[in-house]
Amino acid sequence: xxxxxxxxxxxxxxxxxxxxxxxxxxxxxxxxxxxxxxxxxxxxxxxxxxxxxxxxxxxxxxxxxxxxxxxxxxxxxxxxxxxxxxxxxxxxxxxxxxxxxxxxxxxxxxxxxxxxxxxxxxxxxxxxxxxxxxxxxxxxxxxxxxxxxxxxxxxxxxxxxxxxxxxxxxxxxxxxxxxxxxxxxxxxxxxxxxxxxxxxxxxxxxxxxxxxxxxxxxxxxxxxxxxxxxxxxxxxxxxxxxxxxxxxxxxxxxxxxxxxxxxxxxxxxxxxxxxxxxxxxxxxxxxxxxxxxxxxxxxxxxxxxxxxxxxxxxxxxxxxxxxxxxxxxxxxxxxxxxxxxxxxxxxxxxxxxxxx
Amino acid sequence: xxxxxxxxxxxxxxxxxxxxxxxxxxxxxxxxxxxxxxxxxxxxxxxxxxxxxxxxxxxxxxxxxxxxxxxxxxxxxxxxxxxxxxxxxxxxxxxxxxxxxxxxxxxxxxxxxxxxxxxxxxxxxxxxxxxxxxxxxxxxxxxxxxxxxxxxxxxxxxxxxxxxxxxxxxxxxxxxxxxxxxxxxxxxxxxxxxxxxxxxxxxxxxxxxxxxxxxxxxxxxxxxxxxxxxxxxxxxxxxxxxxxxxxxxxxxxxxxxxxxxxxxxxxxxxxxxxxxxxxxxxxxxxxxxxxxxxxxxxxxxxxxxxxxxxxxxxxxxxxxxxxxxxxxxxxxxxxxxxxxxxxxxxxxxxxxxxxx
Numbered sequence: 001x002x003x004x005x006x007x008x009x010x011x012x013x014x015x016x017x018x019x020x021x022x023x024x025x026x027x028x029x030x031x032x033x034x035x036x037x038x039x040x041x042x043x044x045x046x047x048x049x050x051x052x053x054x055x056x057x058x059x060x061x062x063x064x065x066x067x068x069x070x071x072x073x074x075x076x077x078x079x080x081x082x083x084x085x086x087x088x089x090x091x092x093x094x095x096x097x098x099x100x101x102x103x104x105x106x107x108x109x110x111x112x113x114x115x116x117x118x119x120x121x122x123x124x125x126x127x128x129x130x131x132x133x134x135x136x137x138x139x140x141x142x143x144x145x146x147x148x149x150x151x152x153x154x155x156x157x158x159x160x161x162x163x164x165x166x167x168x169x170x171x172x173x174x175x176x177x178x179x180x181x182x183x184x185x186x187x188x189x190x191x192x193x194x195x196x197x198x199x200x201x202x203x204x205x206x207x208x209x210x211x212x213x214x215x216x217x218x219x220x221x222x223x224x225x226x227x228x229x230x231x232x233x234x235x236x237x238x239x240x241x242x243x244x245x246x247x248x249x250x251x252x253x254x255x256x257x258x259x260x261x262x263x264x265x266x267x268x269x270x271x272x273x274x275x276x277x278x279x280x281x282x283x284x285x286x287x288x289x290x291x292x293x294x295x296x297x298x299x300x301x302x303x304x305x306x307x308x309x310x311x312x313x314x315x316x317x318x319x320x321x322x323x324x325x326x327x328x329x330x331x332x333x334x335x336x337x338x339x340x341x342x343x344x345x346x347x348x349x350x351x352x353x354x355x356x
Numbered sequence: 357x358x359x360x361x362x363x364x365x366x367x368x369x370x371x372x373x374x375x376x377x378x379x380x381x382x383x384x385x386x387x388x389x390x391x392x393x394x395x396x397x398x399x400x401x402x403x404x405x406x407x408x409x410x411x412x413x414x415x416x417x418x419x420x421x422x423x424x425x426x427x428x429x430x431x432x433x434x435x436x437x438x439x440x441x442x443x444x445x446x447x448x449x450x451x452x453x454x455x456x457x458x459x460x461x462x463x464x465x466x467x468x469x470x471x472x473x474x475x476x477x478x479x480x481x482x483x484x485x486x487x488x489x490x491x492x493x494x495x496x497x498x499x500x501x502x503x504x505x506x507x508x509x510x511x512x513x514x515x516x517x518x519x520x521x522x523x524x525x526x527x528x529x530x531x532x533x534x535x536x537x538x539x540x541x542x543x544x545x546x547x548x549x550x551x552x553x554x555x556x557x558x559x560x561x562x563x564x565x566x567x568x569x570x571x572x573x574x575x576x577x578x579x580x581x582x583x584x585x586x587x588x589x590x591x592x593x594x595x596x597x598x599x600x601x602x603x604x605x606x607x608x609x610x611x612x613x614x615x616x617x618x619x620x621x622x623x624x625x626x627x628x629x630x631x632x633x634x635x636x637x638x639x640x641x642x643x644x645x646x647x648x649x650x651x652x653x654x655x656x657x658x659x660x661x662x663x664x665x666x667x668x669x670x671x672x673x674x675x676x677x678x679x680x681x682x683x684x685x686x687x688x689x690x691x692x693x694x695x696x697x698x699x700x701x702x703x704x705x706x707x708x709x710x711x712x
Contacts (some may be wrong), residue, residue, distance in 0.1 A: 113499065116472075117492040136473040139495060140532045143469065143502070147529070150506060151522045162518075166507045173503070176496045177416035241489035 026215045031353065034346040041343050044075060045092050045100075051124040054099045056148065061192040063135035066141030070108050072124035077237070078204060081347065082212035085226050087340035088332075089216020105149035106165070110172060110200075112142035118263040119178075123178035157283040166205045175199025184264030184288055186274065186281060193268050194235070199231060202234030209233075225332050229344060232328035237351050239321035242267035245339045246308055248356060257295060257306075261287055268320070273304075273313035280307055321352045387709065390702040397699050401439040401448050401456075402432060408457045410456055412504065421489035422497030426464050428480035434459040434560060437703065438568035441582050443696035445690075452571035452661070454512040459564045461505035463523070466528060466556075468498035473536075473649060474619040501706065514571045524563045533557025540620030542630065542637060549624050550591070557597075558590030561692020565589075581688050585700060588684035593707050595677035598623035602664055604712060614652060614660075617643055624676070629660075629669035636663055681708045 053070055057063065086096035114120065115128045116135045122128060130138035146169070153162045179196045182188045185200035210227030218226070245260045246269050260267050261284065273280040283304045287296045296304075308314050325348040335341050404612035413419065435456035442452035470476065472483045472491045478484060502525070509518045535552045538544045566583030574582070601616045602625050616623050617640065623679055629636040639660045652660075660711045664670050681704040691697050 060530065061536050062529055062533035113495050116495060134536075136536050137533075139469050139472060140529050140536075143498075144526065144529045146499070146502065147522050147525045151519065151526075154518055154522070162510055163507065166503050166510070169503045170507075172502065173418055173496050173500050174416065177418035177493075180417050180492050313621075324579075355408075 009328070010314065016345065022071075023083060029328075031346070034342070035338065035350060038254075039342045039352075040345045041087070041339050042080055044081060045087075046080060047096060047106070049076060049079050049083075049100055053104065054096060061133055062144060065129040065137035066108070066112065066144055067121065068126075068132060069112060069129050069141070070104075070145075072126055074104075074108075074124055076104060077347075078107050078208045080206060081230060081233070082208040082344050083213075084340045084347070085212020085230075086216035087208040088222070088226065088335060088338060088344070089213055089218040091216060093159050095156040095207055096212060097156065099161065099211055099215055100153045102149040102152040102156075105145040105152075106169065106204060109142040109145035109149065112138045112145065114176075116177075116203055120259075120263075121293065122259075156215070160210060160214065161211050164211065165207055168203045169290055171199045171203045175203075178230045179265070182266065184266075186266060186284055186288075188266045188271065190268065192270055193266075193271055197230070197238045201238040203230045205230035205234030222335060225335065228331045229348075232324045232331065233348055236321040236324040236328065236348065239268055239324065240315055240352055240354060243269050243314060243317045243321070244354075244356065245269075247314055258287065258301060262290070262292070262294075262296075264288065265307075265351040268314050269308055269317045272316045273308045273311055276311035276313050276316075277307050280304070280311070283307070317329070318352065325349065325352045332333045387702070387705055390698070391706060392400075393695065394699045394702045394706075397443070397695050398436055398439060401443075402436060404448075404453060405432060405456055407437050408453060409460065412671040417489055417493045418496040421493035422464070422468065422500050424482075424488060425468060425479065425485050425497070426461075428482055430460075430464075430480055433703075434463050434542040434564045437561060437586060437589070437700075438564040438571075439588075440696050441565040441568020442572035442701050443482060444578070444582065444691060444694060444700070445569055445574040447572060447619060448570065451512040451514050452568060453566055454508040455514065455517065455564075455571055458505040458508040458512075458521070459560065461501040462525065462560060465498040465501035465505065468494045468501065470532075473532075476619075477616075477649065478615075494633035497530070500538070512571070514567060516570065517567050520567065523565055527555045527559045531559075535621070536621065540622075542622060542623045542644075543642055544627065546624065546627055549622070549627055553591055553594045554587070556586045561586035561590030568579070576592060578691060581691065584687045585684045585704075588680045588687065589704055590705060592677040592680040592684065592704065595624055595673055595680070596708055596710060599625050599670060599673045599677070600710075600712065602627075602661055603670055606678075614643065618646070618648070618650075618652075620644065624672045625664055625669050626674045629664045629667055632672075633663050634667050636667070637662070637671075639663070671682075677708045681705065689712045 056070065058067070058068065080098065082100045082103050083092045086092045092100075101301050114128055115123060115130050116138050119130075120128045121131050128138070129141060133141075146180060148163065150165065153165050175196045175198070178192060179200065182192050182196070206227045207230070209230030210223045213223040213226040235336060242260060245258060245267065261270065266284075270280065270284060274284070284302055286300055287304070290296065295301075328348045332344060412423065412426065414423070419526060438452065438456045438459050439448045442448045448456075466526065468485055470712055471479060471486050474488075474493050476484045476659055477487050484494070485497060489497075506518065506521065509521050530550045531554070534548060535556065538548050538552070562583045563586070565586030566579045569579040569582040598616060601614060601623065622640075626636065626640060630640070643660070646652065651657075684704045685701050688697060688700060
């Protein structure tokens with residue numbers, strides 16, 4: 001599932017349409033219908049978000065660098081989740097809209113800094129900011145987005161909003177540190193992997209849902225339930241993201257296949273693969289030994305993909321994602337029924353069935 | 357003038373002592389006496405600051421990277437200014453202490469990101485964080501300090517503190533962009549130079565003084581006067597800093613001579629030099645053409661230093677710094693007399709007479 005930046009209020013967001021066709025093919029007709037509802041519900045919210053993002057401007061190399069990423073069609077999954085959290089409550093009002101912009105900005109800030117760290121060349125189907133404008137512009141553009149996000153959260157003035165976001169960013173930095181320390185090391189383990197994912201990805205989803213609910217006037221318990229949903233959804237989302245690096249189509253994910261591995265990121269499919277088939281380690285060692293940006297030999301790439309599937313590592317990874325998506329949905333089942341709640345159930349389902 | 361991290365409450369900060377001897381040599385006996393007063397006044401404040409900084413901890417590569425810089429003896433000029441601003445008012449209380457930590461953290465955050473951008477090898481007399489822990493750790497450590505600073509400012513809850521700091525950081529980023537765009541370009545001009553200095557250095561001094569005053573309970577006008585003092589002081593400080601890259605001793609500045617030039621930074625002494633002597637441009641072109649980290653030929657380096665002095669560029673730069681320092685002091689002359697006000701006058705005077 002994916003909602004793109006170019007979504008216009010008058011048309012169904014493109015990627016929802018794509019997913020609908022996937023769902024139909026897979027016989028997931030119920031999901032397809034649900035996605036149509038989700039699309040109707042969030043269309044205006046996302047159009048509104050794009051409008052707010054469009055207001056960010058600037059001519060210098062740093063601003064142009066930041067806007068290059070921000071204006072690319074991204075999934076906008078985090079702001080959409082925030083909007084849905086708010087809609088479980090009283091609705092997506094002005095404060096929630098500020099927070100939705102902020103969560104996308106924080107996400108983009110981390111991408112801008114990550115791309116410098118990873119020497120990333122491609123992002124959202126285009127060259128990275130650092131590839132076009134240089135590392136310096138990418139670093140400062142990340143700083144800009146961070147500051148801009150915090151400014152908006154401060155202005156939105158939702159109780160606990162700013163301090164909780166600062167805590168989450170601190171958590172994300174801690175996870176970045178773990179990732180740096182395990183980089184390229186095949187002896188990592190599932191616990192380390194989940195430490196990174198819970199801290200780096202899931203924490204921001206948790207914040208988006210919880211603060212969305214708060215902005216929608218919900219009480220402590222409902223906000224906590226939404227936050228838990230966000231944490232579980234974030235992990236499910238990342239597991240699938242990491243899986244798509246091996247079984248997905250690079251045209252759809254917007255970055256080259258095996259991009260994670262070439263950056264030394266030993267993700268869950270690989271950890272499970274190594275545990276299940278002793279040949280995986282040698283394949284990974286061969287790929288890790290390549291110089292940066294070198295493409296693995298097709299035979300090696302195909303063999304890795306084959307053995308990850310044959311060993312059951314792919315199935316295990318997908319099953320784990322499905323379990324976290326189920327945990328996500330179960331945690332909000334007790335909330336009063338609403339279109340927004342139904343939409344969140346759809347998001348969780350769609351997250352594990354997405355192909356990019 | 358310089359106040360160092362290892363200052364203990366029971367002894368005179370080392371660098372004040374150093375400066376005192378310089379002042380004596382130069383016959384600036386009045387300044388030496390003033391510095392002794394300043395040292396007495398801020399000794400406990402700085403010891404307190406170091407204690408707060410010591411409380412920042414963490415074992416991972418990002419935290420260790422950040423602390424490597426933070427724990428080096430730095431001038432602590434920004435927090436000292438903040439403390440003095442507060443002392444012009446009712447004193448250096450708990451909120452002001454939080455703000456003082458924050459201003460040093462923001463400063464260190466910019467150093468950590470700048471060193472990645474500039475491929476800096478040496479800082480505060482030691483290897484840079486990026487040289488020891490890598491670029492990634494330096495970027496994320498900068499993010500950490502930024503978040504930690506904003507958290508403290510938020511907690512300090514001084515009216516306008518957080519939003520004004522966010523604005524200042526945005527201003528600093530804008531100045532970084534201008535610096536990136538003019539990097540290595542000899543056709544820059546004084547206006548661009550001052551745009552960078554006012555935005556990148558002076559704005560944080562302005563904030564430190566203004567918010568210090570606010571934390572000390574001063575009214576709008578007094579805070580504005582202190583903020584103006586900060587802006588002028590920051591420019592004076594940077595002019596001297598840039599001058600010391602050419603006429604200073606590398607053992608004292610804690611980084612190699614000509615470090616700015618080798619990073620493509622065309623600072624005021626060079627701009628004035630080019631305007632005054634046509635031979636400067638060729639010397640600069642020769643140095644800029646060197647590969648990164650290469651040392652200029654001694655003959656070229658000596659000749660550049662000589663011609664900057666002989667042409668009057670050094671004198672002009674120092675005179676400009678002195679004028680801004682005078683503007684700084686004149687702007688606070690109307691404030692009621694106090695030890696803190698006298699200390700600020702001393703800081704301005706000492707800034708333009710420092711040798712590192």
